[in-house]
Amino acid sequence: MRGAPETMTVLRPKSAKEAVSLYAQDTGAMPLAGGTDFMVLWNIGLFNNRKILDLSGVRDWRKISATRTSVVIGALATHAEIRRHPLILKEFPLLAEACATIGAAQIQNRGTLGGNIANASPAGDTFPPLLVYEAVVHLVSARGKRELPISEVFAGVKRTTLLKGELIESVELPSLGKRPTRQIFRKVGMRLAQAISKTAAAGLLTLGKGGVVEDFRFSFGSIAQTAVRLTEAESLVVGKKLAPSVIDEACRLMERNVSPIDDIRSTREYRLEVSRNILRRFLEGNRT
Amino acid sequence: MKLKVNGKTRTFSGSPFKRLIEALREDFGLTGTKEGCGEGECGACTVLVDGEAVNSCLIPICQVEGRSIQTVESLGEPGKLSALQEAFMARGGAQCGICTPGMLMTAYAWIKGGGSSDRAAIRECLAGNLCRCTGYQHIVDSVAQAMKGSKKEKRK
Numbered sequence A: 001m002r003g004a005p006e007t008m009t010v011l012r013p014k015s016a017k018e019a020v021s022l023y024a025q026d027t028g029a030m031p032l033a034g035g036t037d038f039m040v041l042w043n044i045g046l047f048n049n050r051k052i053l054d055l056s057g058v059r060d061w062r063k064i065s066a067t068r069t070s071v072v073i074g075a076l077a078t079h080a081e082i083r084r085h086p087l088i089l090k091e092f093p094l095l096a097e098a099c100a101t102i103g104a105a106q107i108q109n110r111g112t113l114g115g116n117i118a119n120a121s122p123a124g125d126t127f128p129p130l131l132v133y134e135a136v137v138h139l140v141s142a143r144g145k146r147e148l149p150i151s152e153v154f155a156g157v158k159r160t161t162l163l164k165g166e167l168i169e170s171v172e173l174p175s176l177g178k179r180p181t182r183q184i185f186r187k188v189g190m191r192l193a194q195a196i197s198k199t200a201a202a203g204l205l206t207l208g209k210g211g212v213v214e215d216f217r218f219s220f221g222s223i224a225q226t227a228v229r230l231t232e233a234e235s236l237v238v239g240k241k242l243a244p245s246v247i248d249e250a251c252r253l254m255e256r257n258v259s260p261i262d263d264i265r266s267t268r269e270y271r272l273e274v275s276r277n278i279l280r281r282f283l284e285g286n287r288t
Numbered sequence B: 001m002k003l004k005v006n007g008k009t010r011t012f013s014g015s016p017f018k019r020l021i022e023a024l025r026e027d028f029g030l031t032g033t034k035e036g037c038g039e040g041e042c043g044a045c046t047v048l049v050d051g052e053a054v055n056s057c058l059i060p061i062c063q064v065e066g067r068s069i070q071t072v073e074s075l076g077e078p079g080k081l082s083a084l085q086e087a088f089m090a091r092g093g094a095q096c097g098i099c100t101p102g103m104l105m106t107a108y109a110w111i112k113g114g115g116s117s118d119r120a121a122i123r124e125c126l127a128g129n130l131c132r133c134t135g136y137q138h139i140v141d142s143v144a145q146a147m148k149g150s151k152k153e154k155r156k
């Protein structure tokens, strides 16, 4: 089967208000942003006879702007726009790095942050940085607005906790009080570009007086049903010095939060080992 | 609906969900743009929308209403090829030719956008374009040569 354009109906709102009200009347409509996930499936005929809510005309949702305490990224901002935006590069470089690894130029020029989140692939590469930055997702529907921490957005493989009629409006990144002492984004794939992640990691570490860890946040994508924070390892490390025994224990605790699978790209063991090494080197302070 | 294709304003009155690649080939007669995979992987269908390289197999035409599209046909024509096309001929950047229109458009967007002529950078810029013939080296050589040429012209 192939996508059959004549079977499709397209709604084309020009404002956020119009988008929300059209979606409320027709919650079965499928939102469309950059189409880099949706159109691949449409092309093979999976979504014929559907109604499409084309969000691309909602200009307000493209903006990236600063508030006094955060940076707000519109849901329709593309990976290309995010990876080169001065505010993101300065304050949230791990997200810029992640967006720079998504597909290649053609995908980055179309794919959006909102689409990446709504699609909720276990291998979504923006999720590890969004988790360590404790991003807040702003949702909107005809019933009003709602804010959801990124850690509560994913419900499983390709499933989110968005309610009927809800759209992602923007993603807010709260400013970090202090510049982290160390930070990392690492994606391990089959090849350098345009590869699905086998594992992807983002981490921040802030050291205080006498080398005591003040803040430690670490997150992995692609090695569980959804991207996850290493909550257990994090709470172990905070307040301690990075002694070898602490690092060993943190690496052991990692497995409490992740559950990699065997698939066509790699085995469970390989994913665990690579991920553990990324974590260990980061804690030891070695650049990978 | 109206859109600009290779500098000319065109009207499209077919289905709004027709893919850009099909509208270009069937409605506007521009068959230079090729479809390889239809999955966003191969880049053969690359065209520019408002100057940015995109996969035309993943865009319903309604999303480019009022925008400016550039296809490989805009780069040059026999007898009046662009420096980039000349370089592909001179350096063996094309063999079977299926990937070539996409390679040219991606490289063209890169050059116009002020991209670096560093070889590693050229390789990264072309990461979304697959070629099963050349092994890429000749393509990178072609783009590098075209960029060297255009720098020389600027200096004159």
Ligand SMILES: Cc1cc2nc3c(=O)[nH]c(=O)nc-3n(C[C@H](O)[C@H](O)[C@H](O)COP(=O)(O)OP(=O)(O)OC[C@H]3O[C@@H](n4cnc5c(N)ncnc54)[C@H](O)[C@@H]3O)c2cc1C
Binding pocket: A030, A031, A032, A033, A034, A035, A036, A037, A038, A039, A040, A055, A075, A076, A101, A102, A103, A104, A107, A110, A111, A112, A113, A114, A115, A116, A117, A118, A119, A123, A124, A125, A126, A166, A167, A168, A169, A194, A195, A196, A197, B039, B040, B041
């Ligand atoms: C060749 C290729 C390579 C890729 N490589 C990567 C990669 O390396 N890493 C990675 O993470 N992803 C990758 N992707 C996947 C994809 O590009 C990203 O997930 C992208 O961010 C999706 O955004 P979009 O705007 O194109 O989404 P769309 O395809 O438009 O939408 C995706 C889904 O989200 C919903 N949606 C979109 N916007 C909203 C909104 N504002 N509110 C509510 N729902 C919404 C849609 O209904 C749809 O279900 C790749 C895709 C391709 C084709």
Ligand code: FES
Binding pocket: B034, B035, B036, B037, B038, B039, B040, B041, B042, B043, B044, B045, B046, B055, B056, B057, B058
């Ligand atoms: S045909 Fe569009 S990317 Fe392959």
Ligand code: FES
Binding pocket: B093, B094, B095, B096, B097, B098, B099, B100, B130, B131, B132, B133, B134
């Ligand atoms: S020249 Fe044949 S695919 Fe590139």
